[in-house]
Amino acid sequence: MITLDDYAPIVGEEVVSQLYRLAEHLQGRRFVHINSTAIGGGVAEILSWAVPLMNQLGLQTDWEVIMGDPAFFEVTKAFHNGLQGFKVNLTRAMLEHYRQVNLENARRFSWEADVVLVHDPQPASLIEVLRPQSRRWVWRCHIDASRPHLTVWRFLREIVKQYDASVFSMSQFAQNLPHPQYLIRPSIDPLSEKNRDLTEEEIKAVLNRLGIEKDKPLILQVSRFDSFKDPIGVIQAFRLVRRHTPCKLVLAGGEATDDPEGPEILAQVQEAAQGEPDIQILLLPPDAHHEINALQRAADVIVQKSTREGFGLTVTEAMWKGKAVIGGAVGGIVLQLRDYHTGFLVSSPEGCAFRIRYLLHRPEMARRMGQTAKEFVRTHFLITRHIRDYLTLMILQDNPDSRLIEL
Amino acid sequence: MAKKLEQVAEDPFWFQECFLMAMPLGKKVVNLRELLQGLREIDESVLFYHLIQSRLALGQPTVEYPNDFALWAANALQDNKLAEKLSSFDPFEYQNLGLVRQAVADLLEEYLWDLPSVPWARPGFEFHFCQASVVVMHSLISARTLKEFCEALTQVGMDSIYYHFFEARWRLGELKGDDFSFWIETNFGLPELVKAIRDVDIYFYNLNELRETLLGLIHQHLEELCDHPG
Numbered sequence: 001m002i003t004l005d006d007y008a009p010i011v012g013e014e015v016v017s018q019l020y021r022l023a024e025h026l027q028g029r030r031f032v033h034i035n036s037t038a039i040g041g042g043v044a045e046i047l048s049w050a051v052p053l054m055n056q057l058g059l060q061t062d063w064e065v066i067m068g069d070p071a072f073f074e075v076t077k078a079f080h081n082g083l084q085g086f087k088v089n090l091t092r093a094m095l096e097h098y099r100q101v102n103l104e105n106a107r108r109f110s111w112e113a114d115v116v117l118v119h120d121p122q123p124a125s126l127i128e129v130l131r132p133q134s135r136r137w138v139w140r141c142h143i144d145a146s147r148p149h150l151t152v153w154r155f156l157r158e159i160v161k162q163y164d165a166s167v168f169s170m171s172q173f174a175q176n177l178p179h180p181q182y183l184i185r186p187s188i189d190p191l192s193e194k195n196r197d198l199t200e201e202e203i204k205a206v207l208n209r210l211g212i213e214k215d216k217p218l219i220l221q222v223s224r225f226d227s228f229k230d231p232i233g234v235i236q237a238f239r240l241v242r243r244h245t246p247c248k249l250v251l252a253g254g255e256a257t258d259d260p261e262g263p264e265i266l267a268q269v270q271e272a273a274q275g276e277p278d279i280q281i282l283l284l285p286p287d288a289h290h291e292i293n294a295l296q297r298a299a300d301v302i303v304q305k306s307t308r309e310g311f312g313l314t315v316t317e318a319m320w321k322g323k324a325v326i327g328g329a330v331g332g333i334v335l336q337l338r339d340y341h342t343g344f345l346v347s348s349p350e351g352c353a354f355r356i357r358y359l360l361h362r363p364e365m366a367r368r369m370g371q372t373a374k375e376f377v378r379t380h381f382l383i384t385r386h387i388r389d390y391l392t393l394m395i396l397q398d399n400p401d402s403r404l405i406e407l
Numbered sequence: 408m409a410k411k412l413e414q415v416a417e418d419p420f421w422f423q424e425c426f427l428m429a430m431p432l433g434k435k436v437v438n439l440r441e442l443l444q445g446l447r448e449i450d451e452s453v454l455f456y457h458l459i460q461s462r463l464a465l466g467q468p469t470v471e472y473p474n475d476f477a478l479w480a481a482n483a484l485q486d487n488k489l490a491e492k493l494s495s496f497d498p499f500e501y502q503n504l505g506l507v508r509q510a511v512a513d514l515l516e517e518y519l520w521d522l523p524s525v526p527w528a529r530p531g532f533e534f535h536f537c538q539a540s541v542v543v544m545h546s547l548i549s550a551r552t553l554k555e556f557c558e559a560l561t562q563v564g565m566d567s568i569y570y571h572f573f574e575a576r577w578r579l580g581e582l583k584g585d586d587f588s589f590w591i592e593t594n595f596g597l598p599e600l601v602k603a604i605r606d607v608d609i610y611f612y613n614l615n616e617l618r619e620t621l622l623g624l625i626h627q628h629l630e631e632l633c634d635h636p637g
Contacts, residue, residue: 014562015564017547021546021547022544025544173431175433177433180430183428334531389428392542395542404540
């Protein structure tokens with residue numbers, strides 16, 4: 001089992017020791033996370049390491065997953081798309097079903113907590129039933145809600161207003177709400193199977209298994225097959241690059257159980273890539289962390305050409321592997337990538353193609369930017385900082401009206 | 408000089424740790440005129456966040472712009488002239504945040520006055536106002552001598568450096584002062600070292616580089632190698 005002390009060689013003794021001492025002020029507190037999927041997607045990944053580590057720190061931390069039928073996830077996907085600015089239709093029946101599924105889930109939950117952190121809109125309306133079971137309720141929005149569709153936000157706002165606080169990944173996503181809003185950046189786990197160091201042999205073995213011959217420079221995008229990740233735009237960019245420079249493209253995507261649109265987008269991508277032997281589309285299971293790790297380490301250029309993005313943990317992962325990343329100039333990607341320092345921000349397939357060519361032709365510059373990127377992640381986007389933020393958030397929940405707390 | 412390194416201070420220096428939680432207000436501005444208006448209305452804590460605290464919240468990979476306003480002028484308004492003016496603005500030249508607010512507002516008003524049109528932010532690059540809540544905790548690290556102080560500097564987190572070197576300037580009410588130089592001055596004298604620390608151009612170092620700079624200054628002034636790796 002990985003313990004907090006295992007992170008000391010990566011982040012420094014003082015960072016780990018800080019966490020223990022901060023947690024001393026919260027001993028015995030009960031902390032509950034609630035989301036809607038146990039595997040697949042960034043939230044489940046964060047919780048899979050955060051929960052055991054918080055328990056190691058002496059906080060009684062539990063993780064609950066709500067269940068729903070396909071109709072429920074159709075509604076919550078519409079919420080997700082609506083928060084990201086897409087126009088969606090919500091009928092009264094859909095909203096009633098959303099509340100009904102939450103009500104059914106609420107009946108299963110008997111815990112009592114000091115702080116509950118409810119992740120994203122799927123379980124948000126649990127508060128309407130379970131309010132007395134926790135002293136403080138905090139809504140954690142992982143989605144790029146910078147320009148939400150009004151109908152969706154109007155509905156969700158009435159629910160979110162009942163919370164004591166909300167947490168967003170970026171200040172752009174914060175809303176006009178009657179309670180304190182906090183910023184917590186997501187993070188990655190440097191010791192997880194997805195991010196731990198790999199040997200050359202391990203990387204080669206994965207490439208062999210996936211049938212990827214490394215005979216040309218490899219361009220990679222790792223993401224769910226979702227229209228906001230713009231896989232079609234990546235294929236367009238790849239075709240532009242190939243006019244000048246030989247290379248191959250791998251689009252590797254997992255499936256999240258709460259995303260019903262995945263298969264449809266995958267079909268569109270397969271059609272766009274038809275007849276092109278240098279494009280490989282890999283549909284990987286949600287637990288293919290080792291494969292993703294090897295692909296990211298093997299890639300010459302990593303792209304995350306999203307048109308909407310909550311934070312973009314795949315960008316963080318690639319940066320941690322010392323890669324200069326080309327990302328869409330949206331959401332949290334903007335926080336992570338700075339032109340010529342840690343990567344490049346782009347706004348079109350043409351821009352993406354141009355930067356891919358730049359990095360392929362300037363490997364030394366790519367290496368230097370990758371090193372800066374790795375150090376940037378070490379300081380700001382590793383899980384030790386994330387846990388420190390959770391602890392700080394809990395301390396602030398004890399003193400909601402104070403801006404300066406001296407322990 | 409070795410003696411000076413071993414001299415025991417009357418009061419030990421206790422390092423504090425500082426955890427900053429940024430709090431977005433959910434309010435944004437889309438152009439320079441709105442920023443000016445917003446600056447006149449916001450709480451002083453918001454001004455403090457964008458000028459000082461944001462350095463700890465998310466330090467840039469390389470320090471290019473010393474505050475959020477200059478960064479926004481460059482990246483969002485794509486107005487290099489304004490970014491240059493805001494980069495040269497030093498909040499520590501003013502006695503309190505009320506005066507800082509007035510000075511920034513004057514700078515923006517004068518700049519806007521001469522412009523034929525109001526610069527707008529690119530879509531998606533609006534300026535979002537933030538403030539912060541801060542939790543301060545005693546660390547277990549203290550120093551009684553300058554030698555111990557050097558060792559401690561290599562051990563503490565960057566949040567400690569921020570707290571004692573940046574936040575202290577407002578806390579102490581002496582805008583050129585910081586906790587480190589104050590402790591050295593009151594316990595050991597060393598006016599040249601104290602002056603050198605107070606003269607560090609804090610805008611061009613990230614927190615890690617500041618740590619190295621401080622160690623270098625003490626080392627240089629005492630002509631004695633402090634124990635720190637690398």
